[in-house]
Amino acid sequence: MAENNESEAAPAKKGKLKLIIMxxxxxxxxxVLSVVGTLWFLGGGLPGMGEEEGDATEVAEETFIPSSYxxxxxxxxxxxxxxxxxxxxxxxLALESTDPQALEAAKLHMPLIRSQLVTVLGSSNFNExxxxxxxxxxxxxMLTTVNQVLEQEGEPAIKRVLFRNFVVQ
Structure with missing residues (x-):
């Protein structure tokens, strides 16, 4: 009888192992199917599947141009x-631009720009x-004033005027 118990236990273990593997x-x-389905539904498709030559002519994204100050x-x-x-x-103040030539032009014409900015600041309302x-x-x-000065001098415009510190008293 002992032999019968051992022979029945061995096939049961083999069946459980197959079930676990399956x-x-x-x-x-x-x-894998859920990942593939998600990629396909999000419009990315799979690389190399269903891509045509027409897809390669899509509009290229704009490249990021860092600002200079x-x-x-x-x-x-x-x-x-x-x-x-x-x-x-x-x-x-700090001047921001994506064109380094605009900042060089602003440095060159800084006496005129400072004079105009003093006028703009002085004509402002204290409460505002x-x-x-x-x-x-x-x-x-101030941005409009700086860009007007640069335009008069035939130089490229800057992007923004930034306050590094601002005090009224």
Whole structure:
């Protein structure tokens, strides 16, 4: 009888091993199919499958061009009128551009640009300069002024005027 128990236990272990292997294969197959299906539905398709020559002529994405900056070392300082009193405004600025030639031109024409920026800052309203909207409006007016100076000189325009430090008192 002992021999009968051993012979029945061996085939049962072999059957369980086959079942485990088949389950592992089925799970791996399901994972692979889900990944392939996801790629196909998202429009990427699979590399080398179903691609035609017409797909190669798609519009190329724009390349990323990093910005360059020029930090004005001296602050723009001027007085601002506020309800009959004189107040001071000080701004440390940086110029941003994707064209290095624009920054070189700004360095070259910096005396004229500084003069115009002092005028723009001095003509601002003190109460507006204390709000975020007023400061962003000032930055836009300064950008317009800098680009007008550069345009008059036949130079490329800059992208933005940035405040590194801004104080009104």
């Amino acid at each position: 389950l592992v294969v089925v799970v791996i197959l399901a994972i 020029y930090q004005m070392e001296k602050a723009i300082v001027t007085t601002v009128q506020a309800e009959g009193r004189q107040r001071y405004a000080q701004a440390y 300069l204390q709000t975020p909207e007023g400061r962003s409006g000032l930055a836009e007016r």
